[in-house]
Amino acid sequence: MASYTGPSIEAINLSKKFGEFPAVSNLNLKIEGAKCVGFLGPNGAGKTTTLKMFTCLIRASSGQALINGINVRTNTKAALASVGTLIETPEIYPALTPREGLRMIAEIRGVPAEEREKRIENAVNEVRMGEWIDKRVGKFSKGMKQRICIAVALLSDPEILILDEPTTGLDPRGMSEVRGIVKSLKSKKRLIFMSSHLLNEVSEICDEVAMIDHGKLIVYDTIANVAAKVSGGANTVEVGVLHPIDQKLLAGKIAKLEGIVSADKRDDRTLTLRFQGGLDVQERLLAELVKLNIGVVSFKPASLELEDAYLKLIQATL
């Protein structure tokens, strides 16, 4: 086995047929390192099927699903030892409490006995279900169950998280909290592979995206590069500034920065900059804007960029 270089997920010619219907076709995808990767595609594209093959819920018709280089089919225990999962909305045995459900998973995963209770309480508190920890799960709402299952996924401090639409079933506040949780996990050297229908969610949380349609991988790259590919190389960033921006400054110095295609005001304190190039250009532009002392308080890829890219790429496969 190759030397360990960090968490990884790899699909090698991964295929799944339901009867004659090819749900996933020869998927080749390798994701390595601590990052968050969004897995996008329309309904029926093969996202959940792919995630289920990685978590042994269904078996591949052909090809391999590897986690940290270990085949999940032939060595399930070793492959899934480092993985926390949330696929659909799992149901905990209804007569158990969250504490007991989490304890069961903690024991299965070999969380040391002396750390078990603390980890359970931390995980449940992280999803804001602390006051329900000793109530039976049977009468919980879908959103409450979803939160508990996120706690289950975090419980063993896994280096890889496979999440299938983690905000499904949650109210807006719950969605925001879960996004916050996922974002906080990024800082803990984890590989997060997350499917979602919500493009703004993926833009907000993920570093990279893999798009799939009709069971085939369309693209896998950083969000900026994906957006650049479909917009003839132009990307868009939204820049938040502290003070209202001067039109002369915008049309002058800012619009003339190297790589800028267009510079517009969305409102008094937000600029929309279109530029040619990838992450390297984006980084340089940020540095130059800061040097202009215009009070940059935020700098992020425009969420619409991903939506545009998604629509163009998915439409191309119809």
Next chain:
Amino acid sequence: MSQNQTRSGNTVPGSIAQIGIITKYTFLDYFRSRRFLVLVVITALIGILLTAAIGYYRPQALIADSLSFYSSWWGNITTFVIILTGIFFGGDAISGEFQNKTGYFSIPNPIRRSSIYVGKFLAALIASTLILAIFTVITIGNGLYYFPSGIPSQFGESLLFSWSYLVAVLGFTFFFSSVFKSSAISILVTVILFLFGFNIIDVVVSAFAHVEPWFILTYGAAILSSVFTVPYPPHVNTINAGPITLTTYVATIPEGLAIMILYFAVTIVLGLVFFERKEFT
């Protein structure tokens, strides 16, 4: 770092230990469930009704001697209690993992499906054994009331056979539970087979085709009531009813035990194979 040890220092336990974990939490779930309470109530009700009926009517055929008493009480009712517990705890044990989505909670973990299957089976067996124990206590209580001199040794044998039957019934219900994704269908098929199907096949095959129904589980299980007959009933009985000759068979004790063991072994393995291959689509 071994393959089953994670970055966080967790060491995934062996499969035997994981079976124990699944057994513990599944049993806890069963024990607290409404179905367990319902079964306790049904079993207690059966016991109370029998106690009241026998106490009131005092049928001579039944209280003539201890063997007749245990034969009528235990031999006739236990199989019903066993089938009921098998259906309650085994009928949806595996299909529920799919239908109720509890499989999404347990399967995507570093654990073999076989460990989950065996763990759930053991939990169902413990829960069912508790129900059988309640009925046993009620039976012995009544038996000692009418025959305080002691419990016949045949009751001990029958108790052992009953538990063997319980194991076989659970193996069978787990098999059907693995075959079907719908709990309702798996329960329905099990109920039809045990309450009607097996008995009909038994009668047709033995009485009219004159073939010993050694392949029917309920035929083998008849040893748990036959053991109360002294001497043990003949293996084959032929009755001439005019132009028709009817044959009945009584399984011998080794034969009955072999049928139950075989049923358990075959169905538990087949059920596991189905569960291993089944997909959460």
